[in-house]
Amino acid sequence: xxxxxxxxxxxxxxxxxxxxxxxxxxxxxxxxxxxxxxxxxxxxxxxxxxxxxxxxxxxxxxxxxxxxxxxxxxxxxxxxxxxxxxxxxxxxxxxxxxxxxxxxxxxxxxxxxxxxxxxxxxxxxxxxxxxxxxxxxxxxxxxxxxxxxxxxxxxxxxxxxxxxxxxxxxxxxxxxxxxxxxxxxxxxxxxxxxxxxxxxxxxxxxxxxxxxxxxxxxxxxxxxxxxxxxxxxxxxxxxxxxxxxxxxxxxxxxxxxxxxxxxxxxxxxxxxxxxxxxxxxxxxxxxxxxxxxxxxxxxxxxxxxxxxxxxxxxxxxxxxxxxxxxxxxxxxxxxxxxxxxxxxxxxxxxxxxxxxxxxxxxxxxxxxxxxxxxxxxxxxxxxxxxxxxxxxxxxxxxxxxxxxxxxxxxxxxxxxxxxxxxxxxxxxxxxxxxxxxxxxxxxxxxxxxxxxxxxxxxxxxxxxxxxxxxxxxxxxxxxxxxxxxxxxxxxxxxxxx
Numbered sequence: 494x495x496x497x498x499x500x501x502x503x504x505x506x507x508x509x510x511x512x513x514x515x516x517x518x519x520x521x522x523x524x525x526x527x528x529x530x531x532x533x534x535x536x537x538x539x540x541x542x543x544x545x546x547x548x549x550x551x552x553x554x555x556x557x558x559x560x561x562x563x564x565x566x567x568x569x570x571x572x573x574x575x576x577x578x579x580x581x582x583x584x585x586x587x588x589x590x591x592x593x594x595x596x597x598x599x600x601x602x603x604x605x606x607x608x609x610x611x612x613x614x615x616x617x618x619x620x621x622x623x624x625x626x627x628x629x630x631x632x633x634x635x636x637x638x639x640x641x642x643x644x645x646x647x648x649x650x651x652x653x654x655x656x657x658x659x660x661x662x663x664x665x666x667x668x669x670x671x672x673x674x675x676x677x678x679x680x681x682x683x684x685x686x687x688x689x690x691x692x693x694x695x696x697x698x699x700x701x702x703x704x705x706x707x708x709x710x711x712x713x714x715x716x717x718x719x720x721x722x723x724x725x726x727x728x729x730x731x732x733x734x735x736x737x738x739x740x741x742x743x744x745x746x747x748x749x750x751x752x753x754x755x756x757x758x759x760x761x762x763x764x765x766x767x768x769x770x771x772x773x774x775x776x777x778x779x780x781x782x783x784x785x786x787x788x789x790x791x792x793x794x795x796x797x798x799x800x801x802x803x804x805x806x807x808x809x810x811x812x813x814x815x816x817x818x819x820x821x822x823x824x825x826x827x828x829x830x831x832x833x834x835x836x837x838x839x840x841x842x843x844x845x846x847x848x849x850x851x852x853x854x855x856x857x858x859x860x861x862x863x864x865x866x867x868x869x870x871x872x873x874x875x876x877x878x879x880x881x882x883x884x885x886x887x888x889x890x891x892x893x894x895x896x897x898x899x900x901x902x903x904x905x906x907x908x909x910x911x912x913x914x915x916x917x918x919x920x921x922x923x924x925x926x927x928x929x930x931x932x933x934x935x936x937x938x939x940x941x942x943x944x945x946x947x948x949x950x951x952x953x954x955x956x957x958x959x960x961x962x963x964x965x966x967x968x969x970x971x972x973x974x975x976x977x978x979x980x981x982x983x984x985x986x987x988x989x990x
Contacts, residue, residue, distance in 0.1 A: 497528040497672050499696055500679045501539045503689030508535040514669040514698065519585030519815040520805035522853030526583075528672050531697035536664070536704035539693045543635045543662035544710050546690030551632045551660040555609040558658055562606045564685035565654075569599050572681060576674055580645055581806035583671035585815040585855065586769045588806055591646075594769075598650030600938035601956050605658035611961045612659070621988075624973045630965035632660030633712040633736065637705045639726065640675070641718045642668035642817050643772040643877075649675050651942065652715045653692055655960040657682075661713075665694045666705060670817055672696050706730050713964065715955065716740065717774070719875070720901070720947050727950035738951040738963055740774070740943060742875040743903030747777040747932065748892045748918065751784040753908035754930075759793045761908065761932030766881040767801060767813050767859050768933075771825075774948075775904045775926070775933050778876060779865075780883045781892045787885045791840060791863050794881070798841040798859040805851060815855040816878060822855040825878030829860050832871040832882075837862040843879065867895060875901070889914065897923045902945030904934050925949065 497516065499506040508531050516526040550558075569576065573595060580591035616627040638652035645667060653663045667675035672694075679694045695701055705711060706729040713736040716726040723741035730737035747765065749758050765777035782790050804811035816822045826844050833839050843858020857879060865872050865882040872882055886892040896905055906928035907918045915929040925944035928934030936942050936957065943954025953963045 494524075495526040497526050497676060497696065499529060499531060499535065499539070500676050500694040501690075502542045502693065503683050506535075506539070508532065508695075510535060510697075514696075516583055516670065516672070517818060518582055519817055519855045520807075520851055522819065522855060526673070528669050528696050530669065531695045531701045533700060533704040536695050536697070536701050537708060539664055539695050540635055540708050540710050542690040543664060543693055546688060547632075547634055547662045550662060550688055550691050553660070555612050555658075555660075558660065559606050559608050561686045562602060562608070562654065562658055565682050565687070566599065566602045566606065568681040568685055569595070569602065569678075572677070576646060576677055578807075579674045579677060580671070581814075583673055584642060584645060584817055585806055586772070587811045587814050588809070590769050591806065594644050594647040597935070597938075598644075598647040601650045602654045604938040604957065605654040608658040611958075612965070620971070623976060624971060626969065626971045628967055628969045630659075630961070631968055633964060633966055634661060635664065635711050636661045636713040636715070636964060637664040637666065637711050638715045639666045639702055639705065639718070640668060642670040643769065643774070645671045645674040646678065648717050649678065651717075651955045651960075655956055656713075656964045657687070657691055659961060659964040661964055662691045663693070664705065664711065665692065666697060666701050667694065669696055669698055702726075703729075706735075707733055709733070711735060713737065714739075715963075723950050736963065738943075738953055738955060739949070740955065741948050741950060742901055743774045743776070743944065743948055744779060744873070744875055744899055744901045745775060745777050745904045745906075746779045746781050746896045746899070747905070748781045748896070748907040749783060749786055749790055750889070750907065750909040750911070750914060751786045752910045753786075754910065755786070755789060755793065757930065758908035759790065759797060761906070761930075762794065762881065763797050763801075765906075765932035767798070767879045770813050770816050770857075771879040772817065772877055773933075775935055776877075777906060777932060778881060779872065780881060781886050781895055782883055783886050783889060783892050787863075787883065791861070791883055794883075795840045795861055798843075798861045798881075801859045803843075803846060803856055803858050804848060805854070813859065813879060816857060817855065819855055821877070822857060825857055825876060825880065828871055828874075828876045828878070829880060832862050832865070832869065832880075835869045835871060837865045837869060837871060837882070867898075873900075893918070893921055897921075900947045903948035904928070904944065906930075906932055906934060925954070
């Protein structure tokens, strides 16, 4: 059995743990690897190494750090097929979707290549008589990232390229369900010329997470996952005096207006609801049908959901792959069962799909509910699977109210031909990322990613300009040089004269 170990100080690190986790191929349902589950001692060792590496890495000129980033970018492009296949083999998403997620991560690396420009400070000459003032951004120290199973390349690359480019060192704790891609990325970064100890990967479960939260040398923690864990990370990181950004769950609504291009809306919903088997924090899991558009929307959706091509990720004909684990499959099935009990109309039932040759795989077909209401658990809770709920709203104001009163505020979209409707929606909606005739409004690398309400704990979003601010601390210097003129002591609050 292949054993996936840690990557610390530029090489494979066996660690001290005797515990291993199981890594499955979701398409076949068979275990293909084991992953070493690290201990607090393993994490602390990695942090000590990263802390030592920070001393030299943090004083490297930004242009030198950028050159390593450029080489890393080249190596990701060169090895993109291998990285994509690692994602498919352990997560299950179809090849092109996995490749797309890798590309979105690569875009963050490309953004980080411009770090010399982003770290430029501000300077004001003569803020007072013969007094100058300027601000600079300096790295924090050792930073850590705790990442989810659904994007084993993209989400880690939201974090460590920005942190490292800013002059920090980094500890990555990837999901134990699909850790191989993170290990490969760390190896490529090392090959690109990154000094040993700057990026380290420690696999593990709650023991490593808690060790990250309590280690005094770790200055900042980034997290993406479910809302209960995001809240736990936020509270405990803050309690231990760390800077923290913790992205939580989502229940993204897509508002479908009567005047929209319905075919465009349906196609957008199909990709947003069923792409990656719904295992995306930006998946559109609620379609809000406004006015009389509901029946036609459900009719068009149902035909496409029934025709959805479900299969293994490496099959070029597959549009949707399996779920990540057997346990998650049972959880999603349980939500579909619950929706039926709650009185929603199950228009398309994908629970009993069987694929010849992949009978033990973690597959479920696309599911479509109609007549879902705001009191149902399938509406309130994040299912994280290929389940789309249609909610009927009488008018635009009721649709706005639905979105704004939901506890999550990650992403939302509207389909309309009316510019005033689109503009009003973007202005009034209480959600962090908004799409207008865009199904999945994920910001590009040079903007920042993050939600509102219980979808984000912390003050700053990820990557882009917010990422630079999160991974640096601001220092402001005020300076006056002796001019030969001596002044008497002043015992008042200094003001600029």
